[in-house]
Amino acid sequence: MPTIFSRIIAGEIPCHKVWEDSRHLAFLDINPWGEGHTLVIPKTAHEYLFDMPEADYLALHKAAQGVAQLLKIRLGCKRVVSFVVGYEVPHVHIHLLPTNQISDFLPPGSRGMNPKPDFAALLKRITG
Numbered sequence: 001m002p003t004i005f006s007r008i009i010a011g012e013i014p015c016h017k018v019w020e021d022s023r024h025l026a027f028l029d030i031n032p033w034g035e036g037h038t039l040v041i042p043k044t045a046h047e048y049l050f051d052m053p054e055a056d057y058l059a060l061h062k063a064a065q066g067v068a069q070l071l072k073i074r075l076g077c078k079r080v081v082s083f084v085v086g087y088e089v090p091h092v093h094i095h096l097l098p099t100n101q102i103s104d105f106l107p108p109g110s111r112g113m114n115p116k117p118d119f120a121a122l123l124k125r126i127t128g
Helices: 005-011 053-076 119-127
Strands: 015-022 022-026 038-042 079-083 094-099
Touching: 005 022, 015 053, 015 119, 022 053, 022 119, 038 053, 038 079, 053 079, 053 094
Parallel strands: none
Antiparallel strands: 015 022, 022 038, 038 094, 079 094
C-alpha cells in the first residue's frame, strides 16, 4: 500500500516543494512545528532509517544538509534542527526545523503552529 509520501512523489498529492533531485524530495510539513519546517525524503521508500543501505542513508543525510543550508540562508535563522521520529509515516523522512533558540523546538507530539503559515509566501521566500 502506498504511503502519503509515495503519493506525493508520484504527484497524486500536492506539496509545497522546497527542493528536489533525482533521489530525494524536500517539502514543507503541512503540520509545522515552526516556520519553514521541512521534510526531506528519499524517493525510494524505506520504512526504517537504520535499515537503509549505507549509500542511501548517506545520500539522504547529504540531501538534508543541503536543504538545511538553504533554509538557514533564506530564512535567516541561527540553526536548523534535524530529527527523525520514524512512526508518523512508514517512509523514512528527516524533519528540518529552522530555529533561533532552543525554545523554538517543540517536543514530539505537540500540535505545531497555530495558525498555520502562508505556505505559498513561505515557499517563495525559501526557493526565491
